[in-house]
Amino acid sequence: MTDGHAPAFFSDLDFPDQLYGMLVRSTIQRGYLVDIKPPPMPDGYRLYTATDIPGENRLTVTGTTVPVFTPYEIQYYGEPLGILVGPDPEKVQELVSEVLVETELLSPVQFTDRFAASQVVAKRIHFSGNADVQLDKAERVFETECETPAQDHYYTETLGVAVSVSSERLDIYCATQWPHHVKNSVSAVLDLDPAEIRVIPTVIGEALDGKIWFPSLIAAQAALASVLSRKPVKLVFTRQEDFLFSVKSAPVRIRYRTVLDEQFALKAMHVRILINAGAYSPLIDEIVDRMTIAATGPYYCPEFRIETYALRSSLPPMGAFSGWGDTQVSFALENHISRVLSECALSPTEWRKENLLDRGRITLTGNELKQSRRFDELIDLACKKSDFFRKRTAYELLNRNRTTLKETPLRGIALSCACQGNGFTGKNPPGGSYTVSVTMDTESRVHISANVTSDSMRRITLEQAATILEVGKEAIFFTDSSTDTTASGGPQTLSDKLTVILPLVEKCCTTIQKQRFRNPLPITVKKTYRPPRSEAWDASTLQGKPFISTTPAVCITEVELDPLTWTPSVRKAWFVIDAGKILDEGAVRSAIRRSFTLACSRSMAEYLVIRDGRFAPGDSVQYDMLPPSEMPPVDIYFLDSTEAPRGVGTLAQLLFPPAFTSALHQIIRKGATSLPVRPEDIYTLVTRKEEAE
Amino acid sequence: MIIPFVLNGDLVYIDANPGERLVHILRRRFTLLSAREGCNSGRCGSCMVLMNDQPVPSCLVPVFQVKNNSVVTLEHFSKTDEYHDIITAFEEAGISMCGFCNAGKIFITHTLIRDNPRPTNDEIRAMFSGNMCRCTDIEDLINGVRKAAARRRRRHA
Numbered sequence: 001m002t003d004g005h006a007p008a009f010f011s012d013l014d015f016p017d018q019l020y021g022m023l024v025r026s027t028i029q030r031g032y033l034v035d036i037k038p039p040p041m042p043d044g045y046r047l048y049t050a051t052d053i054p055g056e057n058r059l060t061v062t063g064t065t066v067p068v069f070t071p072y073e074i075q076y077y078g079e080p081l082g083i084l085v086g087p088d089p090e091k092v093q094e095l096v097s098e099v100l101v102e103t104e105l106l107s108p109v110q111f112t113d114r115f116a117a118s119q120v121v122a123k124r125i126h127f128s129g130n131a132d133v134q135l136d137k138a139e140r141v142f143e144t145e146c147e148t149p150a151q152d153h154y155y156t157e158t159l160g161v162a163v164s165v166s167s168e169r170l171d172i173y174c175a176t177q178w179p180h181h182v183k184n185s186v187s188a189v190l191d192l193d194p195a196e197i198r199v200i201p202t203v204i205g206e207a208l209d210g211k212i213w214f215p216s217l218i219a220a221q222a223a224l225a226s227v228l229s230r231k232p233v234k235l236v237f238t239r240q241e242d243f244l245f246s247v248k249s250a251p252v253r254i255r256y257r258t259v260l261d262e263q264f265a266l267k268a269m270h271v272r273i274l275i276n277a278g279a280y281s282p283l284i285d286e287i288v289d290r291m292t293i294a295a296t297g298p299y300y301c302p303e304f305r306i307e308t309y310a311l312r313s314s315l316p317p318m319g320a321f322s323g324w325g326d327t328q329v330s331f332a333l334e335n336h337i338s339r340v341l342s343e344c345a346l347s348p349t350e351w352r353k354e355n356l357l358d359r360g361r362i363t364l365t366g367n368e369l370k371q372s373r374r375f376d377e378l379i380d381l382a383c384k385k386s387d388f389f390r391k392r393t394a395y396e397l398l399n400r401n402r403t404t405l406k407e408t409p410l411r412g413i414a415l416s417c418a419c420q421g422n423g424f425t426g427k428n429p430p431g432g433s434y435t436v437s438v439t440m441d442t443e444s445r446v447h448i449s450a451n452v453t454s455d456s457m458r459r460i461t462l463e464q465a466a467t468i469l470e471v472g473k474e475a476i477f478f479t480d481s482s483t484d485t486t487a488s489g490g491p492q493t494l495s496d497k498l499t500v501i502l503p504l505v506e507k508c509c510t511t512i513q514k515q516r517f518r519n520p521l522p523i524t525v526k527k528t529y530r531p532p533r534s535e536a537w538d539a540s541t542l543q544g545k546p547f548i549s550t551t552p553a554v555c556i557t558e559v560e561l562d563p564l565t566w567t568p569s570v571r572k573a574w575f576v577i578d579a580g581k582i583l584d585e586g587a588v589r590s591a592i593r594r595s596f597t598l599a600c601s602r603s604m605a606e607y608l609v610i611r612d613g614r615f616a617p618g619d620s621v622q623y624d625m626l627p628p629s630e631m632p633p634v635d636i637y638f639l640d641s642t643e644a645p646r647g648v649g650t651l652a653q654l655l656f657p658p659a660f661t662s663a664l665h666q667i668i669r670k671g672a673t674s675l676p677v678r679p680e681d682i683y684t685l686v687t688r689k690e691e692a693e
Numbered sequence: 694m695i696i697p698f699v700l701n702g703d704l705v706y707i708d709a710n711p712g713e714r715l716v717h718i719l720r721r722r723f724t725l726l727s728a729r730e731g732c733n734s735g736r737c738g739s740c741m742v743l744m745n746d747q748p749v750p751s752c753l754v755p756v757f758q759v760k761n762n763s764v765v766t767l768e769h770f771s772k773t774d775e776y777h778d779i780i781t782a783f784e785e786a787g788i789s790m791c792g793f794c795n796a797g798k799i800f801i802t803h804t805l806i807r808d809n810p811r812p813t814n815d816e817i818r819a820m821f822s823g824n825m826c827r828c829t830d831i832e833d834l835i836n837g838v839r840k841a842a843a844r845r846r847r848r849h850a
Contacts, residue, residue: 008792012726156731156739156793156826205791206828239733455789455828586787590830598827621734628831629818 010173010202013162015232019044020089021225022096022235025245026070026079029613030314032104033072036081039098045086047099048225055191059220061181061213061282066317068189068220074103075279076316077613078245080217085225085233108314108613111251111276115311121277122284122310124292126364126542129303134268138259142340145255146332147674150248150276150608150615151321152623153210157203159246160236161219163226169196170223175204176215178491179451183483185216186223197223199483201451206594209320212491213282214247243620248608249321250287250310251276254332258301264346266355268303271295273329277310278318284310289426289539291325293546296364297333298375298419300357304364314613322598323650326421327657331675334416334658339671348415349379349388356417366543374578375417377639378554382576385637386556388413392666399667405686410561411571412666415554418654422647423499423548425537434500435487437526438508440469440516446476446509449485450501451492456587460498461505463584468509469516487526498647499548500529551646553577555655559663566679566686568604568664570632573656577636580643588648589636595652596634601626603657604676698759701725701769711757716740718756719766727767727796731825738797738824742766748800750823767796774848775803782840790829797824798834806842810849 024036024047038047050057050071058065070079081101086092109119135141161174170192176182179199187194199219204211222235237246253274261267273291277284288308295306321327341348356375362368383389391413399412436450446469452458458478466473479485492501508525515523537544558571575592582588605624609616617623657675665671670685694711697704700723709718714733719725719742728751731739735750742751743765751764770776779802783790790798798821805812805820812820817835 009729011729014724154825154827156737156791156828157729158731203791203793205793208827239731455791459787459789586833587789590787590789590833593830593832594828597831620732621736625825627736627822627825628829628834629821629824631831 008203009157010160010162010175011157011236013173013234015162015164018232018234019085019087019225019229020092021083021085021222021233022092023080023221023241024082024084024096024099024101026074026077026081026103027101028074028103028105029077029108030106031074032106033070033074033081034102034104037100037102038084039095041095042086042091045084045091045095046225046229047082047084048228049082052228053189053224056188059185059213059217060188062285064280064282064284066217066280066282068217068224076314078316079279080221083221083225083235085229109312111274111311111313113274115309119311120309121281121312122288124288124306124308124542126292127305128364129268131268131270131303131305134259134303135257135270141257141259142336142343143255143257144332144336144339144671145253145673146335147253148251148328148331149674150251150318150610151602151606152243152248152608153208153246153321154623154625155205155242157205158237158239158242159214159218160234161215161222162232162234163219163222164232165226165230169198170227172197172199172219172223173202174199174215174219175202175211177204177207177209177211178213178216179481179483179486180488181213181491182216182219185220189220190223190227201481208322209324210247212320214317214319239620243623244615244618245316247317247319250278250281250318250325251610252325252328254329256332256336258336258340260340260344264344264351266299266301269296269301271304271306273306273308275308275310275325276313276315276318278313278315280317281310281319283320286424286426287320287325289542290421290424291329293365293542294326294329295333297330298357298373298417298552299337299355300361315610323653327650327653330418330654331657334418335661335671335673338414338658338662338665342665349383352415352417353379365546367545373419373552374639375552375554378552378576378578379415379417381637381639382415382554382556382574385576385635386413386558386572386574388415388556391558395666399669405561405668406563408563410563410667411558412663413556413558414659414662414666415556416655416659416662417554418651419550419552420647420651420654421547421550424546425544425548426539426546434489434504434529435526436501436504436508437487437524438465438505438512439522439524440512441522444471444475444521446471447479448476448505449479450505451481451486451489452478452501456591457498460584460587461502464502464506465509468506469513498645502645504529549580549644549646551577551579551648551651553651553655555652555659557656557659557663559660559667561664561667561682566682568677568682570600570660573632573634573659575634575636575652575655576639577648577651578639578641579648580641580646582638583645591649592636592652593631593634595648595650596656597626597628597631599652599656600631602653602675603660604678607676607678694757696756696760698761699763701765707756709756711755713756715742715751715754715756715759715764719751725766725768729793729796731794736823736825737794738801738826739794741797741800743770743800746804748804767799770799770803775845778844778848779803779841782844783837785840786833786837788829788833788837790826794824794826798829802838802841805838806845810842810846812838812842
């Protein structure tokens with residue numbers, strides 16, 4: 001491990017006289033809490049609930065609040081009601097199972113197409129022209145409805161926190177993307193001076209934007225027990241707790257209705273996005289905004305109406321997954337476009353080239369594109385590398401002439417296009433407030449203070465700093481990243497690392513390099529990110545430039561269906577990307593392949609639905625994930641570019657799922673509109689089609 | 694139940710509930726933290742140890758099964774040349790890993806290249822089917838294993 005990461009994992013930490021904590025949770029989906037009756041407690045065991053909180057019983061995240069322990073109204077199954085602590089973890093678990101929770105039942109709030117205004121926690125209506133009129137008077141309206149269920153982040157180290165307490169201060173060790181939020185939350189909940197709290201981030205792993213605010217909640221719960229018992233407390237979720245009660249990606253239902261003009265160009269589009277926000281969803285405003293502005297994707301559509309609603313429901317908190325909803329929208333949109341092209345017998349490549357946004361055209365946020373997105377080059381290269389035209393024609397002939405699915409080979413190939421947005425400028429606080437500082441000490445060693453937690457990002461940052469400052473990599477160190485030594489800032493999300501933090505480090509290093517032979521060492525340079533005025537984002541009207549940069553890319557996927565088991569398998573996927581200047585090709589390729597692994601697992605395996613307010617399967621062991629060892633082959637190509645490096649971390653999740661379902665569509669002539677696509681789903685689609693015929 | 698076994702080269706005796714999982718014993722009684730609790734179902738590889746020279750997920754092993762057997766954890770294994778072959782090769786391959794399931798990756802690699810000095814890509818993939826990890830790219834891992842195998846072959850030549 002690189003320095004600045006010690007200690008590595010909170011779950012490895014043990015303190016003298018430490019207590020173990022476990023949360024007491026609600027056993028109903030919705031209702032009122034009447035009483036909590038703990039069993040007879042042995043010496044050293046205590047239960048703390050909402051009434052023990054000295055400060056605010058709430059966590060505030062971008063204007064939304066979440067209770068630390070529910071005081072009265074239970075909003076979801078598994079909601080934390082208190083924390084039981086004691087010296088023996090097995091005994092703690094046993095006592096928690098014996099706590100009696102008295103409740104009064106209320107009807108759960110359901111997620112349905114018809115909803116009351118009071119259920120809406122966030123909404124956006126964004127339009128241009130009058131799409132509804134165009135749809136009403138059109139002879140032919142194309143319609144597709146897609147659904148993407150929740151997805152678990154599945155962290156190998158389950159969520160948790162370790163808290164040590166002394167007379168002077170509280171030290172909190174946790175894996176978080178937002179250490180300063182942990183500090184401020186604990187300060188508010190315990191009514192403590194923030195100076196008495198230090199948050200030491202531990203290794204975060206592949207956070208997938210699921211560790212933005214949730215670690216703050218767990219930290220507040222454990223810190224309460226630690227302060228009240230005056231002992232260190234370790235709260236580590238069991239695998240089962242982590243699976244059932246941690247934040248998931250929000251389930252989404254998206255309906256596209258479009259009209260084409262005489263030349264088959266997009267004329268009008270109506271999009272309705274319903275997001276199941278769960279009982280609490282602190283990041284929902286940003287998710288709603290990002291899904292709304294992603295609705296027309298990389299395409300130009302002169303008239304559109306996008307309605308996005310986030311609905312409260314009696315489910316555990318829903319939050320961000322990498323992409324913040326972009327991936328769900330991309331799946332629905334590209335799926336829809338592929339259906340339209342198939343029904344109209346249009347070329348998937350030529351139509352896209354005609355309808356993709358490019359230089360000079362106005363985006364859905366009223367922003368004129370100043371640079372070419374080079375989609376023509378991307379599509380041409382992807383087609384050439386995958387032999388797309390020959391395969392598509394051959395498979396089309398085979399599939400059209402087939403009378404039964406026993407005639408092999410059952411193959412399909414399809415293409416999808418998308419742009420990954422990097423560095424969302426509509427963050428709250430604006431720009432996300434990122435600060436980086438770099439110091440060159442008297443022995444020419446370089447100390448970087450930045451919230452850079454990922455290994456590959458550290459490698460790239462190190463590489464760049466070494467090049468600019470003309471020093472060896474061994475002379476560069478990341479300083480301790482605790483809240484005592486890093487400037488207060490926003491969360492470190494996937495796309496901000498390369499787009500915001502790396503340029504700040506580069507600027508600091510360039511400034512030091514200019515000064516180091518003129519001014520005495522040490523030199524410290526601090527830079528804070530501020531979005532340029534010309535690229536200002538108006539969050540109230542969704543106008544302006546929403547991202548610092550975008551990464552255009554194309555994916556082609558070839559799929560084969562097993563004629564006996566109807567199990568789909570990916571023969572190969574090809575990605576062609578305009579990622580700007582590539583700083584570390586190995587790291588970039590790894591990032592894309594990791595995103596591809598997630599996308600494949602999402603598309604073919606990870607199945608998580610909700611039944612009676614609980615996730616099903618109700619057991620993490622049953623949650624099917626494709627192990628990395630089963631990943632299909634993938635080829636990745638980049639266009640040459642001298643432009644600033646751009647993020648690639650979610651591209652495969654944007655591109656692969658729709659390409660996969662569209663390729664399946666070519667085989668079975670029926671579109672899958674939900675993920676994952678399992679053999680039983682294909683069976684249902686095929687038999688429904690046969691019945692209809 | 695008193696259970697004698699060889700732990701990292703030393704004969705130890707423990708008084709334990711025979712059904713207790715080996716990973717708990719290693720972490721709580723011996724502070725051997727390289728075996729980590731991840732999935733508790735034998736599919737993530739975080740708790741991997743060598744038992745009689747074979748990689749096993751210690752979260753699935755009831756402690757009575759180690760009676761009179763040998764267990765090696767990463768703490769002990771990291772002092773060997775075999776470990777250094779692997780970790781150096783992984784660094785050369787630029788493998789990005791958070792480290793939580795290192796025990797799994799390293800012990801699987803070790804036994805694979807010990808039993809098969811020239812593994813194919815498919816053989817490497819198959820061996821890692823019990824190593825569920827969101828943060829490491831399998832292609833990088835394959836590259837790292839091949840480099841580790843080459844290092845070990847050179848050292849044994």
